[in-house]
Amino acid sequence: METDPQLCAACGASLPTRLADNCAVCGKDPLLQGRYLLIDTVGRGAAGITYRAVEVDSGRRVAIKEMAYRHANSIKALELFEREATVLQQTSHPGIPEYLEHFEAGDGKARALYLVQEFLEGQTLAEESSGRRYTEDEVLGIVDELLEILTYLHALRPRIIHRDLKPENVMRRASDGKLVLIDFGSVRDAVKDPELGGSTVAGTFGYMAPEQFRGVAEPGTDLYAVGALAVNLLTRREPHQMLGPTGSLDWRRHVQVSDGTLSVLNTLLAPDIRNRAADATATRQQVARARGKASGVQGAQVPRRGNAEPAGTHKSDRAQRRAVRRDLRNEPRNQRRLTRGARRSASTDGGKRRRPLFAFAIAAWVLISIFVHAPWVIMVLGILAIVFLPRILSRARDEATAGPSAESEAEQAREAEDDDGGWTLPDSDTDDVDGESAASEESAAEVGTTRSH
Numbered sequence: 001m002e003t004d005p006q007l008c009a010a011c012g013a014s015l016p017t018r019l020a021d022n023c024a025v026c027g028k029d030p031l032l033q034g035r036y037l038l039i040d041t042v043g044r045g046a047a048g049i050t051y052r053a054v055e056v057d058s059g060r061r062v063a064i065k066e067m068a069y070r071h072a073n074s075i076k077a078l079e080l081f082e083r084e085a086t087v088l089q090q091t092s093h094p095g096i097p098e099y100l101e102h103f104e105a106g107d108g109k110a111r112a113l114y115l116v117q118e119f120l121e122g123q124t125l126a127e128e129s130s131g132r133r134y135t136e137d138e139v140l141g142i143v144d145e146l147l148e149i150l151t152y153l154h155a156l157r158p159r160i161i162h163r164d165l166k167p168e169n170v171m172r173r174a175s176d177g178k179l180v181l182i183d184f185g186s187v188r189d190a191v192k193d194p195e196l197g198g199s200t201v202a203g204t205f206g207y208m209a210p211e212q213f214r215g216v217a218e219p220g221t222d223l224y225a226v227g228a229l230a231v232n233l234l235t236r237r238e239p240h241q242m243l244g245p246t247g248s249l250d251w252r253r254h255v256q257v258s259d260g261t262l263s264v265l266n267t268l269l270a271p272d273i274r275n276r277a278a279d280a281t282a283t284r285q286q287v288a289r290a291r292g293k294a295s296g297v298q299g300a301q302v303p304r305r306g307n308a309e310p311a312g313t314h315k316s317d318r319a320q321r322r323a324v325r326r327d328l329r330n331e332p333r334n335q336r337r338l339t340r341g342a343r344r345s346a347s348t349d350g351g352k353r354r355r356p357l358f359a360f361a362i363a364a365w366v367l368i369s370i371f372v373h374a375p376w377v378i379m380v381l382g383i384l385a386i387v388f389l390p391r392i393l394s395r396a397r398d399e400a401t402a403g404p405s406a407e408s409e410a411e412q413a414r415e416a417e418d419d420d421g422g423w424t425l426p427d428s429d430t431d432d433v434d435g436e437s438a439a440s441e442e443s444a445a446e447v448g449t450t451r452s453h
Contacts (some may be wrong), residue, residue, distance in 0.1 A: 165225035206240030227268025260290030
């Protein structure tokens with residue numbers, strides 16, 4: 001039975017042959033460990049290769065990562081590969097590839113370490129972002145999913161720090177659209193820096209937090225990488241292209257975001273780890289608030305003036321009646337205040353025109369008093385009369401033409417309320433009040449008319 005093109009696990013040659021056949025190049029069994037059929041290469045790094053393979057007995061698709069001894073540039077790289085296998089063996093989360101097994105196989109120069117995991121169908125965020133743009137809310141959703149995975153990893157004891165979180169290491173699973181964090185251990189980018197006393201510097205430039213260059217990795221280190229990944233998706237630029245003179249990401253001039261998203265990214269991308277987010281859980285809460293504010297602004301409904309509110313929404317019916325009665329009592333008083341204010345404004349405007357007249361009248365009175373040798377008391381009284389008498393006469397005229405007093409109108413409103421057992425507005429705006437019928441309005445009007453007569 002013919003199978004898919006396969007690769008020889010012993011020599012790597014491409015062999016489109018039957019399963020039972022040996023490798024035509026090296027003559028050895030092409031199956032890895034006698035059970036895994038290598039189909040093709042899905043990833044390749046400086047010291048490792050990832051294959052898509054099939055377990056012959058079960059037919060299950062798997063991903064096999066190979067670390068050849070001859071390609072490892074340091075003992076530390078081999079240690080990191082072993083650490084990755086151990087870490088995955090201890091994890092169980094839908095956002096992390098399922099660990100199956102790891103082993104050592106091959107002879108001589110072909111000796112290598114192998115890690116077998118579940119095979120994930122889908123695209124990495126790097127592949128996905130090359131053909132589309134993300135909205136701000138979509139990026140916040142990606143950040144939230146990654147923070148949920150980091151919450152699990154950072155809560156383990158000992159805690160797990162990924163150290164190389166970037167779009168190439170985040171895959172969207174085709175079956176359910178969920179994100180999966182891959183490439184644990186940063187094997188491909190692990191180097192040994194002798195100047196740092198053997199400390200391991202792992203990560204990708206641009207996504208690495210400043211402390212990573214000192215060989216330090218904390219939970220906040222992964223949070224910084226999440227922020228850099230979000231900036232990459234929003235700006236469609238690599239983070240290292242936006243590094244400022246101080247080492248911080250100068251990304252704001254490349255994209256406009258809401259205040260909530262700006263606060264989230266500033267918290268994640270603080271250069272000093274002491275000023276960064278405390279943990280993934282707290283940052284998820286901040287992301288939720290940012291997403292809630294954005295949706296709240298888009299879905300907010302501004303109440304329109306004149307629309308009656310549902311009964312009991314803010315005040316009880318009794319409280320509403322008290323408020324209306326208070327408005328009825330204060331309306332004449334407020335009206336008088338408005339009239340007085342308008343009169344004062346009018347007098348201020350007209351006063352400028354009357355000033356020359358006042359000055360002429362006062363000057364004439366003073367000259368007449370001097371000419372007739374009138375006493376100085378008479379002169380002063382005349383001046384006061386010229387100044388204040390017009391104001392006194394104007395106020396008396398306004399009060400004579402004013403309507404009924406505040407007390408009488410308030411008394412009429414209370415009597416009308418006692419008669420009809422409810423409350424009404426004195427004007428034609430009673431249509432805006434819920435619960436009032438035409439019959440009750442007519443009855444209240446008749447009672448008020450009878451009592452006024």
